[in-house]
Amino acid sequence: MTEPEDIAARVWNSSVAEHWQGPEAREHLGTAVLEQYKLCVEMADRVSARRNLNNTFFLSLNSLVATGVVSAGGARADKAPMWLLIAGLVILLTQCAAWFTLIRSYRQLNTAKWAVIGAIEERLPLYAYSRGEWEILGKGSDRRKYVQLSQVEQWVPWIFAASYLCGGIAIAVR
Template sequence: MTAPTEPNDREEIFELYKLAVEMADRVSARRGTANAFFLSVQSALVTLVGFGIPKLSESPWWVSLAVTLAGVTLSATWWMQLRSYRDLNSAKFAVINKLEEYLPAQIFADEWEALKSDPIPSWRKRYAELGTSERIVPLVFALAHLILFVGTLSV
């Protein structure tokens, strides 16, 4: 993209920039909705297995295995979806950052640079991206399902 020289070019770029920011915000909102869905389903499944189905320990081993596989599959799907949202947002912010080169202020690029370079005292070297920390949750649920499965076998 060449530097805009006409006022109309700058206005068009600003309109594209606003659209790109809105689209990135929508992806983040969809990610939040997906997280709420998976968290609800996983919580219900773990609660039912852990506390709500007393006869599960009396069922054949393969019933516990099926429930565990369902939970682990949900966890893997959730993790992959979070990774996909991260990749999508990365692409969107690459476009936003490119468009910012032609605007008077580079809000997202400057914010990201500040987050990357500002160390957080005492417990980590820099900002932890939300996507990194939220991808731990599906792994925790997968582990919970496996522990519950082992627990039902030992009863």
């Protein structure tokens, strides 16, 4: 992770401040900073919403494929064609890998967005998120105060993958 000072140096456009002299110009600059801050917080929230839709999509898709493989295999899975079981297992495991990768990507994206929000808060009267809320939550390191959703949700695709592998092995050894 990049240090907060490095982020601030990358976020702030120092040439803008040089051109905004006088109280009226500084007020306009302050308004612009606040508007950009609101936009950044909104965009971080939208990433979280997209991540939730992503999870719903993969949960539904996994359920659909698993149901389809089981239904196509008939009442006795051990009598289903082996190619069908292997194909279903490969599809499901590939979906789990993609699901995990997307969760991780969304987590990385939001981590960057919240770092930028923290840099903007350096120029605002309050540190609502970067020092306020995040400090109260123990910076995500104290599980008694806060368990990060993105850490928990990363386990879900692995649990599904392990279940599929166990099911596939159980069917194969019968």
